[in-house]
Structures are given as C-alpha cells and as structure tokens.
Amino acid sequence: xxxxxxxxxVPNPEPDDLSRTETAVYPDWESVYEDxxxxxxxxxxxKVGNAADAEDLAAEVLMQTLKTLRLPAPVHNVRxxxxxxxxxVLADHWRSHYAAKDAAxxxxxxxxxxxxxxxxxxxxxxxxxxxxxxxxxxxRILELRFLRGYSVREAANELxxxxxxxxxxxxxxxxxxxELELEVLT
Amino acid sequence: MTDSPxxxxxxxxxxxLHGRRPRRFSASSEEVEAMTAAAGLASSRVGADLPSKAAxxxxxxxxxxxxxxxxxxxRHMTRRVLLRTFGTAAAAMVIGVGLDEVxxxxxxxxxxxxxxxxxxxxxxxxxxxxxxxVTQLPAGHAMTVSTGAVDAVIVNDGGTISAVSGICTHLxxxxxxxxxxxxxxxxxxxxxxxxxxxxxxFRLKAEPANLPQIPSRVNGDQIELFVV
Numbered sequence: 001x002x003x004x005x006x007x008x009x010v011p012n013p014e015p016d017d018l019s020r021t022e023t024a025v026y027p028d029w030e031s032v033y034e035d036x037x038x039x040x041x042x043x044x045x046x047k048v049g050n051a052a053d054a055e056d057l058a059a060e061v062l063m064q065t066l067k068t069l070r071l072p073a074p075v076h077n078v079r080x081x082x083x084x085x086x087x088x089v090l091a092d093h094w095r096s097h098y099a100a101k102d103a104a105x106x107x108x109x110x111x112x113x114x115x116x117x118x119x120x121x122x123x124x125x126x127x128x129x130x131x132x133x134x135x136x137x138x139x140r141i142l143e144l145r146f147l148r149g150y151s152v153r154e155a156a157n158e159l160x161x162x163x164x165x166x167x168x169x170x171x172x173x174x175x176x177x178x179e180l181e182l183e184v185l186t
Numbered sequence: 187m188t189d190s191p192x193x194x195x196x197x198x199x200x201x202x203l204h205g206r207r208p209r210r211f212s213a214s215s216e217e218v219e220a221m222t223a224a225a226g227l228a229s230s231r232v233g234a235d236l237p238s239k240a241a242x243x244x245x246x247x248x249x250x251x252x253x254x255x256x257x258x259x260x261r262h263m264t265r266r267v268l269l270r271t272f273g274t275a276a277a278a279m280v281i282g283v284g285l286d287e288v289x290x291x292x293x294x295x296x297x298x299x300x301x302x303x304x305x306x307x308x309x310x311x312x313x314x315x316x317x318x319x320v321t322q323l324p325a326g327h328a329m330t331v332s333t334g335a336v337d338a339v340i341v342n343d344g345g346t347i348s349a350v351s352g353i354c355t356h357l358x359x360x361x362x363x364x365x366x367x368x369x370x371x372x373x374x375x376x377x378x379x380x381x382x383x384x385x386x387x388f389r390l391k392a393e394p395a396n397l398p399q400i401p402s403r404v405n406g407d408q409i410e411l412f413v414v
Binding site for chain 2: 037038041042045046047048049050051052053054055058059062063066094097098099100101124126127142143145146148149151152164167168171174175177178179181
C-alpha cells in the first residue's frame with residue numbers, strides 16, 4: 001500500500017509567483033533558502049527516490065551554492081545556478097554510489113525550469129501517463145510494486161510467474177519506462 | 187554472490203519501497219537506467235517528495251555547522267541570520283501532521299463543514315436524479331459526474347456507493363479521481379481529498395474545508411444523486 005504516513009500537510013507560505021521571477025532579485029540567503037529549500041529537496045528526491053539520500057543531496061546542493069554564489073542576484077539566475085549545481089551533485093552521487101558512467105549519469109538530467117515547474121502533482125500525473133504507455137505485463141508489474149506496494153513474491157503470485165521471472169520482468173519494465181520517458185515525455 | 191542485474195535492481199526497488207537508503211553497488215548502464223525510472227516512480231506518490239520537518243532541521247544544522255567552520259562564508263550571511271532564516275523557514279513550511287492525525291482532527295474542521303467534518307449538500311428543491319449506471323462504476327473506482335447544477339464525484343468503495351462534491355473547496359477547481367491512491371486530486375494547488383471528502387493533503391496557508399457530501403442511492407441499475 002501507499003505509505004500514508006509519508007503524507008504531510010505543508011502550508012505553502014509563499015506560493016510560487018512565477019511572474020516575479022523575471023525581474024525579482026534575491027537580496028540575501030534568507031530569501032534564497034526560504035524560496036528554494038523545499039523545491040531543491042523535491043528535485044533531488046525525484047532522482048533518488050528516497051528521503052535519506054534526498055536530504056544529504058539537498059544539503060550538499062545548498063552548501064555548494066552558499067559557498068560560491070554572490071548576492072544580491074536575480075531570482076532566475078539563482079534558480080538556474082541551483083539547478084545546475086543539483087545536476088552536478090546528482091551525477092556525482094550516481095558515479096560514487098553505483099559506479100555510473102558519464103553517459104548513465106547523464107540520465108540524471110534535471111530540466112532547467114525544475115524549480116519553477118509544478119511540483120509533485122505533476123510527477124504523479126507523469127508517472128500515470130508513463131505507465132499507461134507500457135505494454136500490459138510491464139505496466140502491471142510496476143503498478144503492483146510501486147502503486148500497490150506488493151513484494152516481488154506477491155507480485156509474482158498475482159502475475160502467475162516465478163519470483164525470479166518477476167524480477168526480470170520488473171527490470172525490463174523499468175528500462176522500458178526509462179526509455180519511454182526520454183523519448184516521449186521530454 | 188552471483189546475482190543478476192534484475193536481482194540487484196529488485197533489491198534497489200525494495201529499499202526504495204521500504205523507505206530505506208539503497209545500498210551501494212556497481213551498476214551497469216542498463217541498471218542505472220532502470221534505477222532512475224524506479225526512483226521517479228517511487229517519488230510520484232502525492233506528498234512522497236516533501237521533506238519532513240526533521241529533515242529540514244538537519245539540513246539547517248549542517249549549513250549552520252559549515253558556517254561555523256568557514257568564517258569566509260560570513261561575507262554572504264551571518265550565522266545569526268542563517269539561524270533566524272532556517273528557524274522560520276522550517277517552522278513556516280512544514281508541519282509534520284500524519285494522515286491519521288488529519289483524519290481524526292474533526293474538532294478543528296473549518297466553519298461550514300458541519301459536525302463530523304463534512305457538510306451534506308441538501309438542496310431545497312432537490313430530486314433524485316440518475317447520473318450513471320451501476321456497471322459504469324466498478325468497486326475501487328471513482329468518477330466525476332455532472333447534473334448541470336452540481337459537479338460530483340461518485341465512489342464505489344468495496345460495493346458501497348457514495349458521492350461528494352467534485353469541486354475543490356479552496357478555489358473551485360474540478361477534482362480528478364486517482365483510483366490507485368483512493369483520493370481526489372485538485373489540479374490547481376496540490377490539494378487531495380479522500381473518497382469520504384476529508385482533506386488528505388494540502389499546500390495552502392490554511393486547511394481547506396472537507397468536501398460536502400451528496401446524498402446518493404442505487405435505484406435499479408442507476409446511481410442517483412439528490413440534487414437540484
């Protein structure tokens with residue numbers, strides 16, 4: 001099942017006001033942090049899928065930015081810089097944790113507008129669209145695992161295959177999903 | 187240990203689905219590709235990618251510690267300002283309320299939502315009007331219907347039919363059923379309601395009201411709502 005305890009109520013103190021980003025300036029770190037800390041966390045979370053790594057990487061992105069960025073600076077410049085830093089930090093993470101080669105690390109591409117684009121509702125919708133494009137068996141294994149929280153064994157039983165086959169099916173389905181994401185959704 | 191790419195990726199997925207930090211290993215390009223997709227899927231649940239207050243506090247702590255170690259950083263922001271910033275940001279941005287707590291917090295339901303948390307929409311000159319056939323709404327599904335005057339969502343929760351307003355109580359956007367998540371999503375401001383109309387999730391300054399309930403019944407093979 002979906003981990004309901006993960007849901008949080010988050011009052012948005014400063015709803016994204018996209019219109020102001022063209023001309024607005026961040027005067028100090030206070031405004032940079034308040035405006036972007038949650039967005040940075042979400043951005044890296046979507047690439048690593050777990051809270052522990054997301055926390056480390058979000059802190060790293062902010063730390064690196066803190067060290068190099070000069071303020072005051074235009075909002076869109078700062079956000080572009082944060083996204084660029086996030087991209088580097090993520091690629092390093094995949095290289096150091098999973099020995100990912102440069103080409104594979106490139107899969108960690110983050111769109112330049114990642115901090116201004118709609119957030120998690122869009123991610124959910126995107127996932128649904130992606131699943132809908134997959135062949136039947138691939139879609140089913142991913143739905144069972146990711147949406148319904150089935151273990152490999154439970155998913156294997158449901159699909160009438162061995163556990164080992166379910167793992168292979170899952171691997172292929174995820175690769176297919178990654179390819180589709182690059183081809184169709186970008 | 188001689189495990190295959192599929193085994194390694196399965197272990198990675200298990201870690202993600204259990205909320206654990208995945209173990210490190212040497213992955214091929216194909217594996218990284220699959221793992222990237224897995225991370226994206228794991229983070230697509232509504233709310234999954236929001237930091238907890240504890241996580242924000244720890245990020246704050248690390249930055250504050252870095253400031254202590256590097257006096258040069260004071261050029262950009264003093265430690266005092268940093269602490270003030272992170273204190274307010276953390277307090278303002280995240281209130282870590284679990285879903286269980288939300289579901290049982292009926293006493294604090296906003297005005298107009300009635301006892302028990304949800305108002306019932308009972309029009310003065312209403313009538314039972316068919317909106318869908320029973321076969322259109324299998325168990326575990328929700329669908330939007332409109333009677334012209336009222337936009338509603340009808341729900342079949344394990345054979346029990348119910349209906350709530352299909353309009354977000356925040357600013358009136360039309361809700362979109364998410365059957366997998368057993369919820370109704372507002373496309374405008376990331377608000378989500380349960381099938382019963384209770385607010386599950388929001389990113390607004392104030393909690394929106396629960397969805398009004400709409401009287402419903404099954405008459406023959408038709409689902410009917412009591413509406414104008």
